[in-house]
Amino acid sequence: MITTDKTVALKTVKLPESFSRISWSLLIIGIILTLLSFAVNPKHASFGLIMTLAFVASVGIGSLFWVGIEYVSSAVWSTALRRPFEFIAGVIPFLIVIAIPLLLKMHTVFEWTRKSLLKTDPALVIKAPYLNEPFFIVRTLVVFGIWWLFYYLIIKNSKLQDTTRDPKLTARNVRLSAAFMPIFGITLTIFSIDWMMSLTPDWFSTVFGVYFFSGAVLAAMAFATLLIVKLNERNLFPVKLTADHYYNLGAFLFAFVNFWAYIGFSQFMLQWYGNLTVETAWYIPRMHGSWAVISIALVLVHFIIPFFALLTKPAKMNPHRLVFMSVWILFAHALDIYWIVMPVYDPGGATFGLSELAFLIASAGIILTVFSYKAKSNNLVPVGDPKLQRGLEFHI
Amino acid sequence: MRVLIQHIILVQNMSEIQRIPPSGRRLYGITAIFDNPDKVLSATKAATQEGYKDFDVYSPYPIHGLDNAMKLKPSRIGVVTLVLAMIGVVSILLFTWWTNSVNYPLIIGGKPYFAWPSYIPITFEMAVLFGAVSTVISLIAIWLGLPRNSHPLHDTEFMKKVSSDRFGVCVEATDPKFDEKQTMDFLQRLGGENVELAYYEVHELSLRKAVLDPKFVGAMVIVAVASSGATYFSLNKMLLMRPWSSLNNQFKVLPESRSTFYADGFAMRPPVEGTVARGHMPYIFSGNMPSAEKYMKNPLLPTPRVMEVGQRDFNTYCSPCHGYFGDGDSRLQGQFPSPPSLHSDTLRHAPDGHFYQVMTDGFQNVMPSYARQIPRDERWAIVWYIRALQRAEHAKGSDVK
Structure with missing residues (x-):
């Protein structure tokens, strides 16, 4: 392990009070709206809460994935940017809080919990060993537990390195992250199948886990890019990041926009071509009525527009473009989750109400509040990491 | 000519020398x-x-x-x-x-x-x-x-x-x-x-x-010959050699060969009892004119399309012997016996099944069966055309408008 004897010049920065004020108020408004929506229409609100869970979980676990990837690949360029990812991953322990109201009232959203359906639907009888309430709750707890365990261990080592500057901690995190990668793949697939695919219990798609993965890591990258670029442009980042760092962030956004489209289209084309009832049942409500408009809008918003907006090299280095496209992609990811979840609630047409508003505000509020809280009590860059200096001198 | 080329080369060399x-x-x-x-x-x-x-x-x-x-x-x-x-x-x-x-x-x-x-x-x-x-x-x-x-x-x-x-x-x-x-x-x-x-x-x-440069040109020629030769060899020769020829030498049963799998040693198996060829339609009135006349009706309607097909097929298959208008005026110049006219009273009053039966079975060892040349529906279309010819020959006053 190479240790650097050069000391990194750090600015002492403090996040402005307004940042945490806005985050907290978003969170509180989001919670109030969620409670209100439950009072108005509990079923609609439950679907809204599933969207919130899916969004927060995807951004949180996606961020932990990027932290792990940095360790496993020994990436240098992203060392200075790792902390924002770690802070965003701090939402992982709170996922269970969002999931508990849904676990208590599973009948309102999950069709397969109804025993009467088992008599008429032979497919559900075959799926019953997997899709039953006790096993569902156990899976959810195990998945969130594993995520929390890896989050706790990796972040603990990373934080400890700030004071001890021990390069052995990096080696330990590399091993932890290597173990995390396959476990991440399996648990994320389980999460996506349980909380989104099982809303339409007859349907199945072997690529759905990968589809959710592509959206999750893209959204995590977009959230971190938004915060990193915004902080750096306002001189609130302790070290100076260059256009070369921006370029890599933009390149990852661009790459995963394409990956999402590739996987989404793979799923669509095979099911469209196969034309089997069990598979097309998921797409038919999404291709008719106002949902068809949402589907086409999703292709434009999630793929075509970001593709051309981030295609050129100068665009990937332009901070204004990056901030704008990060917000855009986060909205696209929210639209993607809306498109996955809400046609189950109302196959007749797109809905927009209190629950959707609560979903958008609460999701942003949770992640921003956790970020601002973590940013207050931790260093914004991993000052003890041996790769930091090389990471700051990074050139493409 | 040679002098001219030498002159050009000389001029080129001169210009080169000037630049150096x-x-x-x-x-x-x-x-x-x-x-x-x-x-x-x-x-x-x-x-x-x-x-x-x-x-x-x-x-x-x-x-x-x-x-x-x-x-x-x-x-x-x-x-x-x-x-x-x-x-x-x-x-x-x-x-x-x-x-x-x-x-x-x-x-x-x-x-x-x-x-x-x-x-x-x-x-x-x-x-x-x-x-x-x-x-x-x-x-x-x-x-x-x-x-x-x-x-x-x-x-x-x-x-x-x-x-x-x-x-x-x-x-x-x-x-x-x-x-x-x-x-x-x-x-x-x-x-x-x-x-x-x-x-x-x-x-x-x-x-x-x-x-x-001869070296460059030579190298290019070698590359071109080698790559096209390799392509030709691999596609036309190599694929027919072992082990790439496996698709040519498949383990399969060839017609008329001996089989070790079946007890009777025949590789070719008879079709399953009751098998019918695709599209096959049994014809039960073969050799039974009275039933054909009694039970069969023309399944088609005399639409313009049916008449068109009937006319085309009549002109192709029937007209060489029966003449374009069914008068029996053969174009075969007496090399084959001319058939009787289709406008006789007997034939005018014969049912549709009669004509269909004649086309399907042949007639009195003189006219052969046309069942193989003319599909079923087209034979019925010809019947409609014969009817039209007969009507034209014996038009009533009411037919003229």
Whole structure:
């Protein structure tokens, strides 16, 4: 392990009070709206809460994935940017809080919990060993537990390195992250199948886990890019990041926009071509009525527009473009989750109400509040990491 | 003629000689070798600051930050890639649309003719293929200058070093600030070793001659012959040899061969009891005219289309013997007995089944069966046409309007 004897010049920065004020108020408004929506229409609100869970979980676990990837690949360029990812991953322990109201009232959203359906639907009888309430709750707890365990261990080592500057901690995190990668793949697939695919219990798609993965890591990258670029442009980042760092962030956004489209289209084309009832049942409500408009809008918003907006090299280095496209992609990811979840609630047409508003505000509020809280009590860059200096001198 | 060619060669040589300076060789530039990437990077920065523009840096691997130090403009090759990839996208979409919905419309899997989702994968592939291949070709053609197959620095000690473990700078003679002495001093001051002058070879002065260099032409011919020969061999010969010939020598039962699998030793098996050929329709009135006349009715209606088909088939199959109007005036000039007229009272009052039975079975060993030539529905169409001919011959007053 190479240790650097050069000391990194750090600015002492403090996040402005307004940042945490806005985050907290978003969170509180989001919670109030969620409670209100439950009072108005509990079923609609439950679907809204599933969207919130899916969004927060995807951004949180996606961020932990990027932290792990940095360790496993020994990436240098992203060392200075790792902390924002770690802070965003701090939402992982709170996922269970969002999931508990849904676990208590599973009948309102999950069709397969109804025993009467088992008599008429032979497919559900075959799926019953997997899709039953006790096993569902156990899976959810195990998945969130594993995520929390890896989050706790990796972040603990990373934080400890700030004071001890021990390069052995990096080696330990590399091993932890290597173990995390396959476990991440399996648990994320389980999460996506349980909380989104099982809303339409007859349907199945072997690529759905990968589809959710592509959206999750893209959204995590977009959230971190938004915060990193915004902080750096306002001189609130302790070290100076260059256009070369921006370029890599933009390149990852661009790459995963394409990956999402590739996987989404793979799923669509095979099911469209196969034309089997069990598979097309998921797409038919999404291709008719106002949902068809949402589907086409999703292709434009999630793929075509970001593709051309981030295609050129100068665009990937332009901070204004990056901030704008990060917000855009986060909205696209929210639209993607809306498109996955809400046609189950109302196959007749797109809905927009209190629950959707609560979903958008609460999701942003949770992640921003956790970020601002973590940013207050931790260093914004991993000052003890041996790769930091090389990471700051990074050139493409 | 020979004199003329000699004259041209002479003139060319003269013009070449004129371009070569008195020393006899034309200068390309000044080369300098550096030990490590840091040194060459700082030398590059210094050269840029000094105002040099026409110089290049040589390194066995990419050096980060070099393009900034050389003040290179961003490459525009991305535009070439994008434009050609889009041409690939548009052309393959037009191609799939034209083949599948215009030239040879074919329904596959119950999908519409232009089933665009199934064309997206090939569109993606073509975008990648056009983009990648065109990028490489334009790199070779435009940025490397394809017709030039030789370079003054090629086969020099300098090039040998900078392509293994050293880093080099070459300031070219075309630079406005270039001055043999000053530039040499400048490079030495930067810490360059082996500061040397690099000259053009004589054959490099003429672009046309370089392409016609016998070595180059010979190598190209060898490549062309070898690649086409290898292609021919692999597709026409190699695939028929073992072990690639496995598709030719399959384990299968050939007709009329002996089988070890079945107890009776026959490889060819009779069809299962009661098997009917695809499209087969049994005909139960064969040889039974009274029943055919009694039980069969024409299943078609005399639509214009049916009459058209009936007329076409009658003129093709029936008219050689029966005549175009069914009068029995054969065109065979008595080489075959002429049939009776179709307008006799008996035949005018005969039921439809009679004509169908005659066409299907043949008649009195003189007229053969036409069942193999004329499909079932077309035989019924001919019946309608015969009826029309008979009506025309014996028109009533009410038929005229």
